[in-house]
Amino acid sequence: DRFFETNWYTDHGFNLVVGNHDLLRYFLYCIERFSHAQSGGGSHGLTSLEARLVWQLGCLPRAIPSNAAPPYLNNLLQRLAIVENLLCGTFLDPTMVPVQPPANPPDPKLVEQYTQYLQDAFWHQLGRFVSIHDDIISPDAAQQIATALAAMRNILSMLENRDVLYSMAIARHFGGRMVDYTESKILVSKSAEPDDPIAKLAVAMNFIRDEDSQGTTQVVQRLCGMCRRSWQLQRQNTPPA
Structure with a gap:
């Protein structure tokens, strides 16, 4: 929930896990492996198991039929697509960029509304960033990316998930040019x-x-691990200049 800034997983995740027999079997298998490791059976491969479990749980919203998805779920599906493309080094479909909030934020004294505004603004800017094609030389694209990164930096709000996502964006943008x-x-x-x-x-x-x-x-740890692994694979597949 905290990573995607939602309550959906707490409210709906358990029932979907119980109803997904393949995921439930994998979940139970992971529990057995973790218990075995704690009993001295070795921890080799546990990080990969955990990363796969974290991602499968994160993708639970995609199990909901699109014609039955309420508006708030669409917001989560957009955020999930943003993170997936950010991790994979691919470009987000522009139709999946969250709607830009109004130009004028609410009064900060209205804490709930102001907090929601910053949340929506951050995910909009991150979505914009991931959707912009920076694999071609374009002054306009470069300016859009710089604007999105600057906007994100100003609304991190000392939240760990935003710090992580912003760092991933920085690594993708600047690292990809070296x-x-x-x-x-x-x-x-x-x-x-x-x-x-x-x-x-x-x-x-x-x-x-x-x-x-x-x-x-563990969600933050495993997603950061995925980011590093994806980065390594992308560098291996990059043809020499």
Whole structure:
């Protein structure tokens, strides 16, 4: 729930898990493996099992027929698509970008409305970012990406999920432009400017690595692990210049 900023999984997830026999069997298999590991049976492969379980649980909203999906579920499906494309290094279908909230935010004293506004604004900007094709040279696309990243940075609200997602976006944008960069490479910026791309990439990658092992939830840890693994695979498949 916290990662996608929703209550849907708490309200509806259990019944869908119980009704999905394949997922339920996998869930029980994971429990057996985790219990075996705690009994001294070894932990090899558990992280991958857990990552697969986290993603399958995250995709539960997709089990709802599209013609029966209420509006609030459509918002979650958009966020799920955003995260999937962000992790995979692919581009989001523009029709899945969440609607942009009004230009004028509500009064911050109206805490619930203001919080919802910031939430909607963040996911809109992240969706915009993931939908913009940066695989071609385009000044307009570059400006749109810079605008989306700046907007996200201003509404992180000290929330772990947004910090993680913003760092993934930074890694995708700046890391993708450094052909020779790999995760094991130590980044040293020659500039003291906070907006220096190398400095930004270094901070983002260090944060994702830390969250992979020290995130406050298993969801955060495993999604950061997926991000790192996806990054490695993308770099392996990138043809040499």
